[in-house]
Amino acid sequence: MTTDRLRFVLFLNGLFILALAVAMLVPAIVDFAADDGKDAIIFVSSAAAIGALGSMFIAAFKQDQIDLTDRRTGLLITVSAWLSVSIVGAVPLYNSGLGLSWTDAVFETASALTTTGSTILVGLDDMPPGLLIWRSLLQWLGGIGIIVMALSVFPALRVGGMQLFRSESSDISEKPFPKVHQIARNILIVYVSLTLACAVSLDIAGMSTFDAVNHAMTTIATGGHSTRDASIGFYNSLAIEIVTIVFMISGALPLAFYAVFLLNRGKRSAIEGQIIPFLSVLAAAILACTAWNISQGMSPPVALRLSAFNVTSIMTDTGFATADFSTWGSFAVGLFFMLYLVGGCAGSTAGAIKIFRWQILFEGTGRALRIMLYPQAVVPVRFQGKSVDDVAISNVRNFFFLYIMTLLFMSLLVMATGLDFLSSISSVAQAMANAGPGLGPVVGPATNFAAIPDTAKWLIAFAMVIGRLELVTFLAVLQPWFWRR
Incomplete structure (x- = not known):
């Protein structure tokens, strides 16, 4: 890794911090509109300090031109940007009147930006509106991906961009648009349109306008932060729950699908290859x-009402709740734990392993079993209408191995802080899946993460970032060979 490339990474981090x-x-x-000048000043002063930091990075490391010819710079930008914004975004929460420690502030910010939805806050119903909108806005920005949003300006910076987009989304599907800025523009249009549609629908269903805007941002981002301690269960409204279910599913589908569908005037696209399996698994889980x-x-x-909402919330990795599903018995607990690992479609705001990897894993395993019986048979593995080569299948299997091993290792570390087995493994599983609530009485849907040790909070926050970066991106940066020239 050359000095010029590291300077360029710091320069772009300055842009993200300034944004x-x-x-x-x-x-x-x-806050100013709500006559809450004290909290408004906290945000203004935090913005000034963080803006100055970002400007210093931009001025100190500005590059006139950089030629990106390998993936290392793109990977490092992806990892460093998520870490830096998770830290600087905690400043307003730390300076607020909530009395949060730096650990709690970073945990809450990382949870928001990674669209995890885990929280250490209580008393949301009476919290200043600025803090509530900040949590929701962080989730909304995290949902679209700060780096994906920046792709629209990368051509002006002479950055290739598509390589970075692929490291961010881990989408193996075909490129739906010919240029990077077209991808960013169309995805952003879809994202904003879905958010507006969700806000209007929730408002019509009975939410206040302020709550509707907040929940629209966190629903489309599949983030799960709420303005109420009781989450969506506070409203006890079937209409609100149905609207939320529809838009949670919408956020878990590939964002490019909507744009391709509209631009192609309803013609079928290869991107649809994940949608039917995803909806089928979701329907089966709800029925079970x-x-x-x-x-x-x-x-x-x-x-049916409770299962439909909470199963959808967990499988889309949103994290809203209308009941404490960890008290529904051992089968339900096991089902929800499995749903942590499923996730939504690639190219969506949802997290976890993603449905396309499960498709390839099952197809590849089926081929391996058949070849055991018929060694000379030619059994192709197909995904989205295309043949998948052995390298891609091997990569998916490697991802599963790394995911499960990281889950077990991180869970063991959290257990070492004193948490019980179910709380530890469900906390890490939901963090890596960016799902929100854990399981059990300590970190379940009826409680939050405020009572766990600080060391456990740092570990879980770390797992959130790893999960948001889809594991391999982060692990690659940790390898010694990554830093060699």
Whole structure:
């Protein structure tokens, strides 16, 4: 890694930090409008300090031109940007009147930016509006991906960009648009349009306008932060739950699918290859959970309503809740833990392993079993209408191995802080999947992460970032060979 490339990485980090400082003016304006000058000043002062830091990076490391010919610089930009904004974004929370420690402030910010939705905050119902909108805005920015948003300006900086987009999304599908800035522009248009549609729908369904805007941002981002301690369960509204389910699913589908569908005037696209399997698994999980809850004494309508919302929330890695599903019995707990690992479609705002990897894994395993019986048979593995080569299949298997080993290793470290087995492994699983609530009485849907040790909070926050970067991106940067010239 040359000095010029490291300077360029720091220069771009300065741009991201400066952009985050500008975003802090939004909650400042909200607080001023609510006659809360004290909290508004906190955001303004934080924006000034962070903006100055970002400007210093830009001025000190500005590059007239840089030619990116390998993936290392793109990977380092991706990793460093998520780490830097997770740290500087914690400044307003730390300086607020909530009395948060630096650990809690970073945990909350990392949870928001990675669209995880885990929280250490209580008393959300009475919290200043600026802080609530800041948490939601962080999740909204994290959902689209700060780096993906910046792709639209990369051509002016003489950056290739597509390589970075692939490291960010880990999408193996075909390139839907010919140029990077077209990808960024169309995805951003879709993202904003879905957010507006969700906000209007929630407002019509009965939420206040302020709550509707907040929940729209966190729903489309599949983030799960709420303005209420009881999450969506606070409203006890079937209409709100149905709207939220629809838009949680919308956020878990490939964002490029909407743009391709509209631009091609409804013609089918290869991007659709993940959608039907995703919806099929989701429907099967809802039916299984409903049947289990009925067998445990719930009435069928209540069982279907609770199962549909909470299963959708966990499988899309959103993290909203309308009930404490960790008390539904061992089958339900096991089902929800498995759903942590499934996730949404590649190219969506959802996290976890992603449905396309499961598709390739099952297809590849099926071929391996068949070849055991018929060694001379030619059994192709196909995905989205195209043949998948052995290298791609091997990469998916390697990803599964790394994911499970990282999950077990991080869980063991969290157990060493004193947490019980279920709390530890579910905390890490939801963090890596960017899902939100854990399982059990300590970190379950009815509680939060405030009571766990600080060391565990840092480990779980670290797992959130690893999960958001889809593991391999982060692990590659840690290798010694990555830094060699």
